[in-house]
Amino acid sequence: MTTVVSSILESLASAGKAFDINEAGSREALIEHSRALISALEIPSEFVQRSFWAEPAMSAIIRLAVDVKLFQLLKEAGDAGVTPSTLSEKTEINELLLRRLMSHLVTMHIITYRDGAFHSTPLSKGLAEEKYQHSISFCYDVSRPSFNGFPQFFKSTKYKSPTAGGIDGPFQDAHKTLLPFFEWLVTTPPHLQHFDLFMGAYRAGKANWYSPGFYPVSDNLISGFDPSISDVLLVDVGGGRGHDLAAYAAAHQSACPGRLILQDREAVIADVVAENSDKELPFEVQAHDFFTSQTVRDARAYYLHSILHDWSDEESILILQNLVLALKKGYSRVLLNEIVVIEEKPTLAATSMDMMMLAHFAVRERTEANWREILEKAGLKVVKIYSYPGIAESVIEAELA
Ligand SMILES: C[S@@+](CC[C@H](N)C(=O)[O-])C[C@H]1O[C@@H](n2cnc3c(N)ncnc32)[C@H](O)[C@@H]1O
Structure with missing residues (x-):
């Protein structure tokens, strides 16, 4: 494992140098090498803890945060941050419960806690934008149930590849509908709006198709x-x-x-x-x-x-x-x-x-x-x-x- 880790660290160092000089693709390479590093270091118990408790809990809290405008409140508080009691008052979440939920977001590096107050980060400020708030709702309310149903759905279909263009795939099974995805969106507000804003957000911040060096x-x-x-x-x-x-x-x-x-x-x-x-x-x-x-x-x-x-x-x-x-x-x-x-x-x-x-x-x-x-x-x-x-x-x- 030492060799694998050393080799990933070398790749990280070289991607880091490229990042320092703003080379296209270097940020993405750093993220990929960091993921590889975690995989090389994590033991199975830590992997299960991260993947099946920490990450699902984090995304559930972030979905809940959309409803109570948590990231917007942190953003508005600016450098001073918000104390747990003020945040509890504004969100109407019981203070003890709020502290526990927020602590998890701190350990997942979504927000920070210092001097008795919770603070936003560049990431949580970005997530406060309308397009990401709708993306979170779409991904949690629509996509996640479809993924959660994979094991049972594919078992029931004897692991056949679902029929392309069909109306009996994992999405229909999870949402108990016979409608194709795009038709379902129109009939189940606010999912159409969430999806349309998600489409505008899912690759935002990356080079555009017409950016210099891409399509001339x-x-x-x-x-x-x-x-x-x-x-x-x-x-x-x-x-x-x-x-x-x-x-x-x-x-x-x-x-x-x-x-x-x-x-x-x-x-x-x-x-x-x-x-x-x-x-x-x-x-x-x-x-x-x-x-x-x-x-x-x-x-x-x-x-x-x-x-x-x-x-x-x-x-x-x-x-x-x-x-x-x-x-x-x-x-x-x-x-x-x-x-x-x-x-x-x-x-x-x-x-x-x-x-x-x-x-x-x-x-x-x-x-x-x-x-x-x-x-x-x-x-x-x-x-x-x-x-x-x-x-x-x-x-x-x-x-x-
Ligand atoms: C995956 S989204 C892509 C949206 C956009 N091009 C983008 O990249 O963000 C697919 C788009 O196709 C549209 N769409 C689906 N069926 C359509 C149809 N029969 N005629 C025209 N547009 C359709 C949807 O409303 C949706 O906006």
């Missing part, structure tokens, strides 16, 4: 943009609440030569419109079902972020075929922002997303060969695949074959 927007899209073909630069197909387009618009204010269009389901677009009734959005919105023909023709690019991974191969081909009809040959690009699984070198981001897919859609994340196959079947060809250090998702650029 100016070379590949702006250059060659021809308003005489169409004045639309980008259509975000299934773009949720438009967080990707909003970020793109903010980053390209002076260099956005064409229209930006957000498309999603009726219920999602209705929420976007209602919530922004007093604001001017930096993009247009359209209700569009991507299983029907694309209505915006000849745009420079159609962007699909985390869309096809929710669907079986057959359904994904159908979605692409509905898009293909709108593409201008040699001009329009299809940009899939998706995980490309490397089976020999899986990452936690890729395998945990794969588990989310297994739990909620009974589908899987895809390898490069899988992506090429479905694109080809839809009449498209891959131009190039762009990746970025430490980012799970790649941009697969495709065009009409």
Whole structure:
């Protein structure tokens, strides 16, 4: 074990040097080596304690914290922090119970305790933001029951791989529904809102698809943009609440030569419109079902972020075929922002997303060969695949074959 630990420490030291000079991917590498170090050091009893008591208790307390606005109260208290008695008064949690719950958050490094008061950390301040509060609710209320049900569910199905696109997977079993995931979200408020904000948060803070060193927007899209073909630069197909387009618009204010269009389901677009009734959005919105023909023709690019991974191969081909009809040959690009699984070198981001897919859609994340196959079947060809250090998702650029 000494050798394993020494070798991980060497990797940590070298990733630490890269981190000091802000090298892309070094922060993620440090986290990964730290995980490896814990695995190498932890004995089984400690592993069981951490994984099956400490972490479930922590996430349960954090979910409870959403209801009583705990992280917001700590954030508002600033440097002075909050004493247990004041926090008990404000949250209406019995002081003894509160102290016990908070102590656990202290040992899990979520908050700190000093000079008789609880204090926020950069992490807990971040978690106080609305998008993370909704993400916590979605992950705890919707995803966690689906994962908890895995052992019983798979035993009952004799460990068969669930049918892709089916309505009888772990999610349906856990939530006692026959509805597909996206339909269930609409019928069970506030889960649709929680999910949509979770989508805007789950990879926030990482390099964006258009960041320098990732997909070269100016070379590949702006250059060659021809308003005489169409004045639309980008259509975000299934773009949720438009967080990707909003970020793109903010980053390209002076260099956005064409229209930006957000498309999603009726219920999602209705929420976007209602919530922004007093604001001017930096993009247009359209209700569009991507299983029907694309209505915006000849745009420079159609962007699909985390869309096809929710669907079986057959359904994904159908979605692409509905898009293909709108593409201008040699001009329009299809940009899939998706995980490309490397089976020999899986990452936690890729395998945990794969588990989310297994739990909620009974589908899987895809390898490069899988992506090429479905694109080809839809009449498209891959131009190039762009990746970025430490980012799970790649941009697969495709065009009409
Ligand atoms: C996994 S989310 C991805 C959202 C967004 N692209 C992102 O990366 O954050 C999938 C999106 O597809 C939308 N969606 C599901 N079925 C759809 C359909 N038939 N037509 C259009 N959008 C759909 C959902 O409402 C949701 O916003």
